[in-house]
Amino acid sequence: MTSTDDRADELHAAGLDGQNRTALGRLLGTGNIGHAEEGDDGVMRATVRIPEDQLIFDPSIIVFPHGGSVELTLINDDKNTHCAVLPSNGDPKIIWLVNHSKGIARLELGGPGTYYYGSTTGNDEGRGLTAALVFGGEVPDSAKLDRPPQPRP
Amino acid sequence: MTDYVDAGEAVPHRTLSATKQQAPPINDVNYERIQNARSEPENWLTYYGTYDGQRYSTLNQINKDNVKHLVPAWVFQAGSVGLHAGASTYSFEACPIVVDGVMFVSGPDGKVWAIDPTTGEELWRYKHASPYDTSLCCGNVNRGVAVGHGKVYLYTLNAHLIALDAQTGELVFDTVNGDVRAGESGSVAPLIVKDMVIVGSAGGEFGTRGHMDAFDAQTGERRWRCYTVPKPGEPGSETWGDENAEAWQRGGANCWVTATYDPELELLFQGTGNPAPDFDGEVRPGDNLYTDSVVAVDVNTGEIRWHYQFTPHDLWDYDSTMENLLFDAPDGRKLLAHADKNGYFFVLDRTNGELVRVFPFVDRITWGEITPDGKVTPKVYPDEEGVPVHFWPGPAGGKEWTHMSYNPETGLIYVPVQEVGATATRRRREFKESIPYWGAGVAVDLDDHYGFVAAIDPLTGEEKWRWNHEYPMCASTLTTAGGLVFQGTPTGEFVALDASTGEKLWQFQCGSGHHSSPMTYEVNGRQYIAVPTGWGGWVEGFLPGLLGAAAGDALFCFALPES
Numbered sequence: 001m002t003s004t005d006d007r008a009d010e011l012h013a014a015g016l017d018g019q020n021r022t023a024l025g026r027l028l029g030t031g032n033i034g035h036a037e038e039g040d041d042g043v044m045r046a047t048v049r050i051p052e053d054q055l056i057f058d059p060s061i062i063v064f065p066h067g068g069s070v071e072l073t074l075i076n077d078d079k080n081t082h083c084a085v086l087p088s089n090g091d092p093k094i095i096w097l098v099n100h101s102k103g104i105a106r107l108e109l110g111g112p113g114t115y116y117y118g119s120t121t122g123n124d125e126g127r128g129l130t131a132a133l134v135f136g137g138e139v140p141d142s143a144k145l146d147r148p149p150q151p152r153p
Numbered sequence: 154m155t156d157y158v159d160a161g162e163a164v165p166h167r168t169l170s171a172t173k174q175q176a177p178p179i180n181d182v183n184y185e186r187i188q189n190a191r192s193e194p195e196n197w198l199t200y201y202g203t204y205d206g207q208r209y210s211t212l213n214q215i216n217k218d219n220v221k222h223l224v225p226a227w228v229f230q231a232g233s234v235g236l237h238a239g240a241s242t243y244s245f246e247a248c249p250i251v252v253d254g255v256m257f258v259s260g261p262d263g264k265v266w267a268i269d270p271t272t273g274e275e276l277w278r279y280k281h282a283s284p285y286d287t288s289l290c291c292g293n294v295n296r297g298v299a300v301g302h303g304k305v306y307l308y309t310l311n312a313h314l315i316a317l318d319a320q321t322g323e324l325v326f327d328t329v330n331g332d333v334r335a336g337e338s339g340s341v342a343p344l345i346v347k348d349m350v351i352v353g354s355a356g357g358e359f360g361t362r363g364h365m366d367a368f369d370a371q372t373g374e375r376r377w378r379c380y381t382v383p384k385p386g387e388p389g390s391e392t393w394g395d396e397n398a399e400a401w402q403r404g405g406a407n408c409w410v411t412a413t414y415d416p417e418l419e420l421l422f423q424g425t426g427n428p429a430p431d432f433d434g435e436v437r438p439g440d441n442l443y444t445d446s447v448v449a450v451d452v453n454t455g456e457i458r459w460h461y462q463f464t465p466h467d468l469w470d471y472d473s474t475m476e477n478l479l480f481d482a483p484d485g486r487k488l489l490a491h492a493d494k495n496g497y498f499f500v501l502d503r504t505n506g507e508l509v510r511v512f513p514f515v516d517r518i519t520w521g522e523i524t525p526d527g528k529v530t531p532k533v534y535p536d537e538e539g540v541p542v543h544f545w546p547g548p549a550g551g552k553e554w555t556h557m558s559y560n561p562e563t564g565l566i567y568v569p570v571q572e573v574g575a576t577a578t579r580r581r582r583e584f585k586e587s588i589p590y591w592g593a594g595v596a597v598d599l600d601d602h603y604g605f606v607a608a609i610d611p612l613t614g615e616e617k618w619r620w621n622h623e624y625p626m627c628a629s630t631l632t633t634a635g636g637l638v639f640q641g642t643p644t645g646e647f648v649a650l651d652a653s654t655g656e657k658l659w660q661f662q663c664g665s666g667h668h669s670s671p672m673t674y675e676v677n678g679r680q681y682i683a684v685p686t687g688w689g690g691w692v693e694g695f696l697p698g699l700l701g702a703a704a705g706d707a708l709f710c711f712a713l714p715e716s
Contacts, residue, residue, distance in 0.1 A: 075157065085234055086163060087282035090324060092234060093163035103160025110311060110327075112334060113284020116236040130236065135284075143312070143329040145362045146380065147402040150335070150586040 019055055019127065026128035031060025038065060047073040048131065050082055050097065055124060057084075057117075057131035066137030067111025075102045082124055086117040087133075094120075111135030166234070167278050176267040176276040176320050179253040182301040184347045188416050195675040197251045200297050200342040201556070202672065205479035206413035208558035209632050210673045214680035215713060216635030220649045220659045223711045226681060227273030231260040231706035238262065238285050238310060239293030244689030245706040247297040248342065248629070248670035251683075256674075257305050257319070258685070259295040259342075260706060265307050267322060270683070271676050273710060277322035283310040288336040288587055290358035291691035296411070296554075296670070297342030299350060302370045308339040308352045314368055316350075326373035330366055336587045337361050342411045346421070346452050349376055353408025357426040357472065360403030360590035363444075365412070365423055367455060377455030381406035381425045381443045389442035389460075400437035403584050405429035406444040410474040410554045415487070415503060420458060421450040422477040422489060422503065430584075431470040431548070432535050432577045433592025440465040445473045447491060449506060459506035463493045468534035469520050469577070470548035470595075471495045476556050478566065479503060482612060490611045492557055492568050494550025497523050500611055512614035514607055515551035515570055520544040535579040535593055547575030547597045549695035556629035556670055558638070563652050565608040565617055567638045571625035571695055573602040597697045606630060606640050608655060618655035620648075627695050628667035631682070639682060641667020643699050647684055647709065665705025683710045 008017070015022030017030050036044040044064050048057045055078075064070065074084055076097035085094045088107040095103045097119075109115055112135050119129035138144075167174065180186075182198055190198040194211045201208050215223060231245060243261035249268075250257045256270040263281030268274065283293070287310050299306040304316040304325055312331025317324060330352065331337035336359025344351040346367075353365040363381040368374065382404035383389040385396050393401040407426040414421050428437055428444040445464040448457045464471040471494040478490045489503035496515040501508055508527045521531040535542045549571060557568040575597040584590055604625035608617045620640070628641035637658070638650040643666040649659040666688030673682050687706040692699060 074160070074163075076160070084163070085166065087235075088165075089280075089282050089327070091165040091167045091278065091280050092282075094166050094169065095160055095163035097160050098158055100157055101160040102157035103162060105163035109282050110284075110313065110329070113311060114286045115282060116285055118235050120234060125235070138334060139329050139332045142375070144332045145335055145337075145364075146384070147362055148399075150360075150402065151584065152334075152586045153588055 019053065025126055026054070026056055028128065028130050029060065029132070031056050032058055033061045033063065034059030036062055036064045036070070043069045043071050045071045047075065049075045050078045050129070052078050055128040057129060060131040062133055064111065064133065064135045067109055067135045070107040070109060072105045072107065073102065074105060076100060082119040082129060083121055084117055085120045087115040109133065109135060111137045172275045172278055174277045174321055176255050178320055179255055181303060182252055187301065187345060196253065197249065197672045197674050199250070199299065200248055200344060200411045201413065201476065204414040204416065206476045207478060207480065208556055208629065209560055211634045212673055212675055212680045213634040214675070215633070215637065215682065217637055217651050217658060219713060220635070220637060222713055223649070223659055224714055225661070226710045226712040229268055229273045229708040231264060233262065236285060237293065238283050238287050239289050242292030242689050243706065244292050244294045244668050245685040245687035245708065246294045246669045246690060247685050248672050249683050249708070250298060250300045251674035252300050254676050257298050257300050258708065259298050259307055261293045261295065263309050265298060265305060265317065265322070270674060270681060279317050279322045281307065281309045281313065281315060284333065287311050287333055287338055288356065288359050289338055291694070292689050294340050294690050296340055299343035299345045301345040304370070306343040306350050308341050308343055310338055312337050312339040314343070314350065314352055314373060316373060328368060328373035334587060335361055341409050344411050344414065345370060346414055351412060351421065353423065355407050355409035357405040357407040357429055358431065358589050358591060359587060360429040360584050361407065362402060362404055363406035363408055363425060365408040365450065379450055379455040379457065381408060381448060383442065392439040392442045394438045403429050403590065404437070404441060404444065408474065410476060413477050413479050414452065415479055418504060419452050421452050422479070423448050423450055424474040424477060426472040426474050427470045428467050430590045430592030432468055432595070433579055433581055434466055434468045441467070445471055447473065447477050447489070449503070461501055461506045461508070463491070463499060464495050465529055468531065469544060471550060475552060475554045478557060478559055480559055480611065490566055492552045494546060494552065495520065496546050496551035498609060498614065510614055514568055514609060515546060516572060517545035517574065535577040538579050538581060541576045541578045543574060543576045545574040546571065547573045548595060549573060549597070549691065553627065553695055555627060555668065558630045558632040560632040560652050562634060564610060564612070565652070566611050567630040567632055568607045568609055569626035569628060569630055569640060570605050570607050571627060572604055573625050573696065574598045597694055599698050602696065602698055606638065606650060606655065620650050620655040620657065624699065625696050629670035631671040631673065633673060639671050641669065641671065641684055641686065643667065643688065643696055643702065645686070661711065663707070663709050665703050665707070666699065679712055679715070681710050681712045683708060
């Protein structure tokens with residue numbers, strides 16, 4: 001069994017957790033995992049940063065307890081300009097993030113399921129600036145099939 | 154360090170486009186208007202054009218004499234941004250709707266647009282966010298929207314019924330109707346009947362229990378749900394083994410193609426999908442109702458009035474979801490025509506489901522035989538573990554979901570035919586929710602395939618003509634009073650055929666294969682033919698020989714030169 005630390009060590013040893021090491025960019029999905037916090041108003045909030053010269057959203061995976069309203073604070077600590085195009089019901093949302101800037105994105109996303117967002121400038125997305133918003137939970141009972149509980153993987 | 158620069162708040166992507174998020178007002182599309190859709194051929198009011206599924210237009214400005222002059226009027230490109238579900242299998246499968254000078258059409262990945270049908274200008278857009286990890290058997294696709302009651306209805310990839318304001322594209326309601334954790338998804342074009350919106354389930358390759366659902370068109374509240382696999386004690390449950398058997402729980406029979414409808418009978422004619430697991434019948438003994446059937450459903454209650462099963466105890470993945478085209482015999486008898494995946498063409502009495510005639514419409518059928526009186530005899534099927542079995546038609550069928558059309562002037566039905574076989578090797582597996590549940594390894598033939606458009610007289614079963622092509626026909630036909638049949642090919646050509654003879658009169662290369670439904674409309678006295686293009690979907694099922702063909706997602710619109 002591989003522990004989280006082992007995995008991080010393996011990625012580092014393989015040169016996959018940074019820019020221009022083994023590969024040209026950073027392997028997607030190798031960043032940190034964060035968890036959104038749900039406020040009394042029902043909005044789920046989280047913060048992501050773009051660290052200097054890492055070309056990654058940190059955390060690169062944010063887990064939400066269920067689908068709904070999201071408020072994401074985005075901070076660009078890099079010395080280059082990036083952006084974020086994020087999925088949201090109605091239309092994707094875009095925010096331009098010049099060097100050392102901070103903004104927010106308010107999103108409406110259904111769950112369960114995974115959505116990806118990225119910095120759509122140059123090939124930021126391929127270098128590592130692609131990240132995931134992961135929503136847990138179940139669909140409402142009214143949307144479930146009328147059958148006994150079934151085995152899952 | 155100085156304070157951060159204020160980047161503000163993320164804005165909708167469309168605000169950085171030329172889209173103005175405003176369409177001209179349209180007159181209300183209500184039940185009465187849809188019933189009389191043929192009386193306003195300038196519009197295409199519902200998925201099939203009319204409730205009967207004939208895909209026939211009385212427009213004749215474009216006709217067999219002048220079609221050679223047809224040219225593109227405009228092209229609309231769907232495009233995509235970022236990672237999305239089915240990144241390699243998306244396809245532009247929809248049939249556009251046109252109402253009072255506004256086109257409404259859905260694309261892959263939850264996109265809906267209002268478009269100026271004379272110029273191709275985008276008027277508004279809406280994009281439902283679709284989870285990247287949604288279970289999809291057959292690609293990121295959607296077959297179209299319904300328009301009525303001032304709204305545009307879409308059934309999304311993750312099985313939500315959403316309603317949008319027809320003028321602005323703003324969300325009116327969003328109702329979750331399917332369980333994505335169970336492998337359910339959505340691809341069907343909704344149908345408006347009375348004050349309801351009707352949709353159906355997808356997910357037959359994941360062992361779901363199929364259903365169709367009716368919703369209040371104003372509120373999104375469900376009026377009824379009709380399960381197409383009965384549970385123990387219900388009529389038909391005896392076809393799923395003994396009372397302790399569990400197969401019904403994962404039985405399939407999904408409803409992922411729009412029903413046709415007879416307003417006099419108040420019956421919906423819904424085709425149902427394959428049983429699950431697709432190829433391993435030993436775990437589901439019996440006929441497995443109502444898989445591979447047409448069910449006649451009372452639109453007011455959701456009760457099944459009658460059914461006809463085209464492939465009892467299916468072992469070849471022969472969904473019968475494709476349309477049930479309604480037409481009347483010269484003596485007035487109310488009939489229903491259905492060209493099934495199993496290679497046979499059925500004509501039924503749509504008042505009671507009685508078989509009128511059945512005959513083959515493809516050249517190669519080896520899976521079994523259906524006699525003229527409807528007796529089904531399976532011959533070749535994957536019943537032995539690990540033993541490959543080859544059969545025709547393959548699992549995509551002699552005709553897949555793409556639609557045929559009926560021209561009352563010629564009395565002919567124009568069927569897009571696929572001649573492709575396949576090899577299935579039974580491999581039993583346990584059921585686990587959301588994991589594909591086929592019960593076999595399947596490889597569709599990479600060669601020895603071809604296709605044609607068949608012009609069939611449904612009153613006699615005679616094939617009057619056929620237009621041959623090197624590749625199977627994987628797109629819907631459209632027929633018009635101009636004496637024409639339109640067909641898109643897998644290699645990108647959009648062709649016009651003489652409806653009487655099958656002679657090819659015109660073609661245009663669209664740059665990517667066709668797997669959609671063309672339609673026609675008229676604005677300001679000018680007739681247009683519109684066709685979404687973009688090769689994708691379940692290509693490995695219906696034509697793996699073109700898995701490497703160019704993808705695309707463009708909507709082409711053609712007209713005669715204005716001069």
